[in-house]
Amino acid sequence: MENNKESISLFLLPPESLTRSQKIRKFFQEKKTQKHVTIILFSVVPLLLLILFTYLPFGEMVKFSFYKMKYLGKRTFIGWQNYQEVFHRSDILKALFNSLYYMGAGVIQLSMALFFACILSFKTPLKNFFKATLFFPYLVCALAVGYIFGFFYSRGLVLDSVLGLFGLSKGTLPYWLKDRSINNWSIAATSIWRYQGQSMVLFIGAIQAISPEFFEASSIDGATRWQQFQYIILPSLKPIVILNFMLMVKGSLSAFEGPYVLTYGMNGTATTVVLMHQLAHEAGKVGLASAMAVILLIIILAVTALQNLIYSKFFKGE
């Protein structure tokens, strides 16, 4: 109690008359300081984890990219050579090109997610059942996805028999994974199946945040469902659409699981990350793979910046 009284009085005294230790005590008792101390203490643990598991390894990787090295054994510093090599290899360019398939699939994925999100946000029979069903693939582990789709795309198995029901004969169907003209699409389709639910959940969340009064008022004014979508849902969803779009682009540039579990990146399906994995772990060129990773990061950052620019130029001003 005594102490408390004294600490209150610290604030009443004129600042010049305080001793050094009193000044320090006063500094720590100020509300502003206390707030900062709390913030710092609370963020120490997550920051520590972030630094330990993200920034430190990343720093190491940047270091690796200047060496000719394997994980084990001797390392030699070779400067920018790895970076030069990245730009001179046709397979890396091809791998980067393969990301376009995933971006194409990503656009379909987002449109489907938005469509389902709109339907499932209103009164739909068995709403929760459909939500769960559509979200479920996201929970299946990548290895199982590989196994499932291995069978799905096998000649004469699941997909072929389903299409057979619609009168398409086996002879007219392509080999889904063997045929280079279609195998990248087949694999990209698995990523639609897998991630569509995740984008949908994000959209549903955002739609539910829209005040129901808007819908009520607009329907009294005679707005159709389409008009509601166009003038209420879409404008309020803009930030989340942008977010989903950014996640999608990042995901397509760093697509790994699909091509890896289904084809090991063989037959022209290697994406940048699959190629990175192959170079680092199979060919023993960790330095080169690290340089690829750094460049990929720069590309992703550039694309994100570009998106932000476009977003602020064209949408913010409205």
Added chain:
Amino acid sequence: MKKILVLCSVFLAASMALFANGTKETKSTLSPSAGKDISMEISFITHKQGMEDLFARYQKEFNEQYPNVKIIYEPTPDYKSNIVLRWSNDNWGDMCMIPHVFLPQDELPDHFASLGPLSEYENVYEFASAFAYDGQVYGISSTGTAYGMLYNVKVLKDAGVDSLPENPKEFYEAMRKVKAKGEAIPLYCDYGAGSRLADWEWNARGSLTGDSDYKNKLCYMVEPFAKGKPYYEVLQILYNCVKEGLCEDDPATSKWDSCKNLLANYQCACTCIGSWACVDAQKLCKNPDDIVFAAFPWNTDGRQYATIAADYAYAINKTVTGAKYQVCKDYITYLTEKSNFSYDTGGIPIVKGQTYPKTLKSLQDNNVKLIIDNPPKQQDIGLFDELNSESELYLGKYQQKARIVEAAMGQSKETFDEIMDDWNKRWTAAQIKIIGSDYATRNPY
């Protein structure tokens, strides 16, 4: 507030101590014999999955020697990728398996404890030198694998092939006959499984040449993938079979599991694989005698050869010392000499003179000579791996062989000769960069 700060700093200090721990341990090379009643736990990282029954049996049998020692197995999926990351830190555990042709030999002492001088093992164990460096043994192979072809002889017989093919001509004929009969897949190439394609390559070494130093010579050879050379011949058989439609219809979705079942169910005539697969397929077949493992269809002056290689090897962490080291070493001895692991898995037994399992009998009957890769000379240790990495030919792996199958399937516009030319070019470039432009004259073999 102060308390929290103090706590935090204590925590930090503690964690630092934790990380620093173990680096300055003094290492005693002496290994005092461990008493029978010693009690401890030993961790063992393994690539074998779903073998809990077997591990339980080993535990029971080993407990007769050390009643209070517990071996904790840690089956690890995607072993080769994961174990490298584990090894980058010394505290990965007590024991593990070293994958075959994986680590350059001069790196063995960086991770593992020596198990004794090579001279001590050489005359008793097969493959003793496979995991040795500078006269010391660092790993004991768990079993050995022979490479060749796995046939279903009944399928061949039904198609009118009475004896197993012993040269490429007979092989093509046999495959064509099976195809003409139309009831079975002649050759399961197993392209979709990736790693199985590498099995073709082992045959290009010992099985074709009968030369134990072939792998070592490869480093100094001029254009070793040119027409007529072993690699060209072996991979051409693969290419031709795929091109002629003698393999499965949709290789992109093939896997070893399907292959195994097809072979056992008389729907497939043969596949190129290691002898370990024989037992797996026989288990599924109603008449196991129909599944026969034989040498690669090739003979040199009437004599057939088969490449054999060490499998994954048991090893002890270099940080393990004292009584624990002794127990680990005794466990390896138990696994090698008493557990019957080789026999159960149909592999080549490690202890010299032990009876061969039934699966390898046909090799013995046909007087097939088994060829093992010799370790390279001291100055060449790691050279093959360096060339392999530099050229990105993925020798011993599947990526470049997949390219051959893709070309044969008509998915790329390359011809087989173009691919082999490219291999030669890359290999030569790597040789010049690493050995020097006079590489051909420096061949010590």
